Amino acid sequence: MSFLLSFISLFLFSFLTSFKASPQNPYYLGRYCPNTTTYSRNSTYFTNLKTLLFSLSSRNASYSTRFQNATSGQSPNRVTGLFLCRGDYSPEVCRRCVTLAVNETLTRCPYERDVVLYYDECMLRYSHRNILSILTYDGYVFMQNPNNISSNQNQTERFINLVSSTMSRAITEAAKSSRKLYTIKTELTTLQTFYGLLQCTPDLTRWDCKSCLLRSFGRMSLDRIGARLLYPNCITRYELFAFYNETGNKTLPRSALPPGSAPSPPSPPISIPSPRPGEGGNSSVIVIAVVIPITVLFLVFIAVFCFRTKRKRMIHETEPLAGDGDDIKSAGSLQFDFRAIEAATDNFSESKKLGQGGFGQVYKGTFPSGVQVAVKRLSKTSGQGEREFEYEVIVVAKLQHRNLVKLLGYCLEGEEKILVYEFVANKSC
Structure with a gap:
């Protein structure tokens, strides 16, 4: 009996701690650090880099604005860097994420001069080149939920039309906002709600922000129930669950949506599989401890194990890629010669x-x-x-x-x- 109690206690502890409860622990998504230009640990560049990282992670940094840039040193050893925290997170969560990114950068990207580290809560970037107010698409992270919207063609098309019109309007709103941030919440059906978040680094112009968000949105497959893409200058994400903190964020009300963007009442409801927070492109899971039978708990444990293995594989498969290539099949890479x-x-x-x-x-x-x-x-x-x-x-x-x-x-x-x-x-x- 004591062995059984010990096993159950250990199992409960493992189960409850196996989840990542955002925002307590920043969740790593990927990196971009091409081995094209490097430095040595005894170089002036490395000294300047340490100074820059210390500045970005200090307690006096601009965590309240969720964005800060800085430079250190003189050319040719000057280092320029910045951080961008997701606008719906608190300054304290922003600080923790930036601090973690600074501590991990020399391990994840040792000796590289061009680096972008992506987390769910923040992004850290630095380079030997000037990166301020300059739009780039080099190095991105793309994640999507493996579940399709529906096997019904008409329902899928209605969903794609809704997402396209809603996100297109939100992209314009995000680009012209002072924080370069916009969130969306609108009902698909009486039981299902659509959520979206778009954000740019505030140093971009309105046009460049809009271009970045459109490029990001254009690469997404809209027949999935969730997706996100992160560029060095912008973030685009949509889900069918509330993945962002709604308090204090500007949202797009139903009355502001383009005509026809929501399903009309006579139309049959869109049959959409319920998303599981944390699956595919989703990275935050809130765990609520409840008293449940051991049999059910064990089944949940097996499901979580399979899910974590699958998500780990997906993160590995969606490491940032250098450049965009010539993939004309993606709406974000449509340009012909x-x-x-x-x-x-x-x-x-x-x-x-x-x-x-x-x-x-x-x-x-x-x-x-x-x-x-x-x-x-x-x-x-x-x-x-x-x-x-x-x-x-x-x-x-x-x-x-x-x-x-x-x-x-x-x-x-x-x-x-x-x-x-x-x-x-x-x-x-």
């Missing part, structure tokens, strides 16, 4: 022209791989700015429908503004 489009259309020859209208001309193109596309070359007098054009491309790419020709990407080259669609015979793009 102009010379490739010229070659595919025989330099926009008349024989390749499919049609013409007020917007410009449409050409049939064939890439060396054999893939056929419809190339819409917009009129140079359309008056549409480059940034507005890119924003429109990303939003359109997210609002795909099975009855519409799929947008594959775009091209911006000087005055050229081009949209690239899949080629479908007898259909208009």
Whole structure:
């Protein structure tokens, strides 16, 4: 009997301590530290780095604003650094996370001059280059929930349309806010609520913040019940549970949502599997101790063990990647090379022209791989700015429908503004 009691006590202790109760313990997500430029421990750069890290983690740092930048030393050994804490966390949680990041950086990224450490609660970054007010997409962490929204195509499309319209509006609000932070809370059904959080480093301009958030949002697969992507300059995340602290944060009320963004009453409810906090892209679990039968507790223990193993594997698989590559399948990487489009259309020859209208001309193109596309070359007098054009491309790419020709990407080259669609015979793009 004493052995059984000891086993149960040990089991309960292991069970309750196996969870990560945010925000007490900052949760590590990933890192970016390319081994392209390094330093030695007896160098001036290392001395300046230690000074910088001490400044960012001191008790006098700007934890109340959740953001601070600093520099140390002179060129060519100058170090520039910053931290960004998630805006819904308290200054004390921010301080603990930054302190932990500073303590871990020389272990996780030893000798590298370019470093970004990502945690659920904060981000720490430093470099030998100037990184202040400069937008970059080098090095990111992407995580998503493995569960799909629904096996029903109509329900999935309704959810994607809701997320696209809601997040697009929230991106604009986040970019123009003084804290570069915005949160979303809106009902999907009477039993299910959608939550989102978007944040940029406050040193970015409004345009750069918006570009970063759109790029981040564009890389997400919106048929999942949760996802997040962290760039060095911005954070984008959505879930179907309250993953952020609502107190004191600006949220997007239902009345401010774009028309049609919420499901209409006559429509059948979206059948969405209930998310499990902490699964996939989710990293915070709140544990409430209750008196339950030992049999049930044991089953929960087995589930938690499997979940923790799966999440650990997912974190490993979603380590930050250097750069974005040429993945045109992602809405965040839609840009085509102009010379490739010229070659595919025989330099926009008349024989390749499919049609013409007020917007410009449409050409049939064939890439060396054999893939056929419809190339819409917009009129140079359309008056549409480059940034507005890119924003429109990303939003359109997210609002795909099975009855519409799929947008594959775009091209911006000087005055050229081009949209690239899949080629479908007898259909208009």
